[in-house]
Amino acid sequence: MTNPAPSPSHPSPIRVTVVTPLRNARHFLPVTVPTVLEAARTSGNVELIYVDNGSTDGSGDYLASIPGIKVLRLDNESIAAARNYGARHARGEYIAFLDADCSIQPGYFNDALDVMRTSAAGATGFEVQLPPAPHWVEETWHNLHAVGSDREVTWINSANFVISRAVFEKIGGFREDLLTGEDTEIGQRLMRAGYRLWAASRLTVTHLGNPKSIRAFHRQKLWHGLGMFGTVSRHSLDKPTAMMIVHLLMTITGVVVLVAGPVNFLWRVAIAIALQLVVPFATVAYRVSRAGRDMDVPRAVLLYWIYYWARLEALFLVLVGRDRNFVK
Numbered sequence: 001m002t003n004p005a006p007s008p009s010h011p012s013p014i015r016v017t018v019v020t021p022l023r024n025a026r027h028f029l030p031v032t033v034p035t036v037l038e039a040a041r042t043s044g045n046v047e048l049i050y051v052d053n054g055s056t057d058g059s060g061d062y063l064a065s066i067p068g069i070k071v072l073r074l075d076n077e078s079i080a081a082a083r084n085y086g087a088r089h090a091r092g093e094y095i096a097f098l099d100a101d102c103s104i105q106p107g108y109f110n111d112a113l114d115v116m117r118t119s120a121a122g123a124t125g126f127e128v129q130l131p132p133a134p135h136w137v138e139e140t141w142h143n144l145h146a147v148g149s150d151r152e153v154t155w156i157n158s159a160n161f162v163i164s165r166a167v168f169e170k171i172g173g174f175r176e177d178l179l180t181g182e183d184t185e186i187g188q189r190l191m192r193a194g195y196r197l198w199a200a201s202r203l204t205v206t207h208l209g210n211p212k213s214i215r216a217f218h219r220q221k222l223w224h225g226l227g228m229f230g231t232v233s234r235h236s237l238d239k240p241t242a243m244m245i246v247h248l249l250m251t252i253t254g255v256v257v258l259v260a261g262p263v264n265f266l267w268r269v270a271i272a273i274a275l276q277l278v279v280p281f282a283t284v285a286y287r288v289s290r291a292g293r294d295m296d297v298p299r300a301v302l303l304y305w306i307y308y309w310a311r312l313e314a315l316f317l318v319l320v321g322r323d324r325n326f327v328k
Contacts, residue, residue, distance in 0.1 A: 013091075014091040015043070015109075016043065018040070018049065018098055019097050020036075022052060022053065022055065024059060025055070025059050026059045028208055036098065039107070040109065048070065049071075051085055052072070078176055094163065095164075096112060097161040097163075099158075102128065103205070103208065104205055115198065121196040122164060122167045122196060123161060124162050124199070124203065126204070130206070130207070131206055135211075137212060141211075143291065143295060144291065144300055151199050152198060153187075154187055155197065158174075178227045179227050181224070181228065184238075185227075218306050222311075222313050222314050224310075246279050247309075257271050258272045279308060284297060
């Protein structure tokens with residue numbers, strides 16, 4: 001005998017609440033929103049919350065015109081604050097954090113629930129995937145970092161992050177004082193609280209908003225670098241920050257050699273350039289050894305050189321108190 005359908009007075013409980021922060025993402029929404037709606041229909045009992053964080057391009061109005069979407073509004077808060085604001089309005093047993101420039105597969109929410117049940121993890125998700133015909137900048141960077149296998153991890157990108165609402169509330173959500181790096185920091189707190197983070201390749205999310213130029217790449221890495229101190233303490237220095245410091249020392253050494261080196265000018269220039277490339281090349285060598293795939297090494301070294309300089313710029317902005325100019 002089959003169970004009767006729930007009556008309107010006793011609706012089925014919400015299983016998943018999707019929280020998507022955005023700011024001026026109107027260009028992506030006609031592509032990404034339909035994929036989220038389709039996945040919600042496929043799964044059923046999914047609540048969709050978009051947090052418009054000060055958009056000026058009509059993103060909030062566009063979303064408000066779509067049935068089944070709840071739009072909340074903030075005014076240029078940190079992205080962590082926007083995620084938390086949406087989570088405070090969530091009714092689901094689980095919260096799926098997605099980004100507005102990400103599209104998902106129809107079975108995404110069913111797969112996420114299954115992974116949470118079978119992995120006994122406090123949170124799950126996966127590295128975001130490239131869109132069709134990617135630009136060389138996004139393809140090179142992705143190939144340097146993508147692992148592509150199910151595994152236990154120390155952090156999960158908050159563009160593709162699913163967590164039990166009870167666990168999220170227990171640990172206090174994202175740190176709202178961080179402009180970026182909130183996903184890495186919450187991963188640290190989850191592990192300290194005894195929860196596992198499980199990367200599941202079934203949870204496919206395609207990220208459409210990757211940088212597609214050197215200028216856009218630099219700006220993105222500058223913005224990411226603004227949160228570097230969220231995961232740094234006197235007892236813990238993460239690899240990117242440690243390598244940034246080494247790069248700064250190499251730069252200072254190069255300037256000293258260039259100005260007062262004992263050899264002729266051309267040799268001093270060559271030494272200064274070589275010192276600039278030591279850390280980027282070492283990082284790429286490490287990434288290639290980990291990834292186990294062919295790479296365009298010159299382009300990869302170029303991107304890591306820009307990456308470290310962007311982080312040094314971010315460090316300067318943080319120290320002089322100008323980091324809030326980059327709210328996203």
